Amino acid sequence: MNAEARIVLVGIGPTTADALESLRARFTVAALVRPGEDDTTRLAAKLGIPVEPGTRIADIEALVDRLAPDAVVVSSYDRILPDRLLARCPFVNVHYAPLPRGRGRANVNWAIVNGDPETAITVHSMAPGLDAGGILYQEPVPIGPRDTVTDLYDRLNARQRAVLADAVARRLSGDEGDPQDHDAATYGCTRLPEDGEIDWAAPTAATDRLIRALTPPYPGAFTHLGLDTVVVHxxxxxxxxxxxxxxxxxxxxxxxxxxxxxxDVLTGDGILRIHEIAVDGAEPVPAATVIRSVKTTLGLRLADVLALLRGRT
Known part of the structure; x- marks a missing residue:
């Protein structure tokens, strides 16, 4: 049955391409739900897999009703699927955290921000409740002292590519996975681009982790040079x-x-050495090509805001 099982893959983020590679080697991928055009959608099209750009809950419901897949696999999606949809067929989710710890959003970012020594790949059945279903597969993944979120995604995605199909096969056999200890659950809230602003009064280690947690595909940790926005790469x-x-x-x-x-820039307890920056969306350059004086203070200060307001009057 597994070799002939038809799977719908839902994914809008940086984990989906590896999910597609894993699933197509074992099952028939009946559709990929992903907006826009990128390397992942182009790969699907090359493989003859229909790409469905609609990512609303209603779009996915209509697609599941039309295709009647054996299962739906979710890898990088930013909405909570309603119970009525989960009842239509088995749903499996890929989550990069050691569930039940790390339910919710931005888990790879939070792991680096918080200085965790490791995270995990968890593949779980989807059930009512946030990331609450039975665990089909879980494996710890270490976080190195200089890892960026880019590095960590590369390792997690490689593990997903290796293990996802087997975990989905377990679900298709009727196994809903090992129950989670809900009393041990922790949660991560959504991170917004503005949450990447650097607080120079924070400790050096915390600022360094924030910068490493927001490398591509994220927009980056930022500060201000006068009224210009500076992303620290x-x-x-x-x-x-x-x-x-x-x-x-x-x-x-x-x-x-x-x-x-x-x-070198003073922090709350030490000095951070900045190597590369980008000003207002330009290409990254060595920091000293833009920041030239030891009289410079980074960060948007009240004096900068007052100067802006005076310039408008």
Whole structure:
């Protein structure tokens, strides 16, 4: 039965391509639900898999009613599916967190932001409740001390590609997975682009983690240089940092103009070395090509806002 099973894949994020590769090797993928055009939709089209751009709940309900698949697999989707839809056929979800810990949103980002030593890939049956269904497969994935969210997604996606089809086959056999301990559940809230603003009064390690948690495909951690928005693409705690007993968080204290082009910036407890930045959506450049003075303070200060307001009067 499994070899002939028909699967609908729903995915709008960076995990879907590897889900497609895993599923197509084992099942018939009857449709891919994904908006727009990108490498994933082009691969599906090349394989003769219909691409359905409608991602609303009503669109998916209509598609399931029309195709009557043996199962629906969800890999990167930003809505909670209603119980009436989950009752139509088996639904399986890919979740990058060690459920029951890490239910909800932005789990890979939160794992790095929070300094967790590992996360996990969990494949689970979908049931009423947020990420509450039985676990079909779970595997821990370590987080290295300099890992970015890009690095972590690469490893998680590789594991998904290896294990997803077997987990779906387990669900198709009638097994709903191992029940979760709901009393042990924790949750992550949605992250918005504006949540990436750097607070220079925070500890160096926390600021470094925030930057690493928002690398592509995310829009990046950002600060302000005057009234310009500056995305920090690459940074690290400064090695052998001097100790400042008089500190202004966000103040530039060193500019490397002739070498690698980094700048050192005071944080709440140390110094962050910034290597690459992008100003107002431009291409990344060495930080010292833009930030040139130790009199510079990063971050949108009240003085900057007042200057903007005065310029409008």
């Amino acid at each position: 690459r940074a690290e705690p400064a090695p052998d940092a001097a100790h400042y007993t008089g500190r202004v968080p966000g103040r530039v204290v060193a500019v490397n103009r002739t070498g690698e082009g980094w700048v």
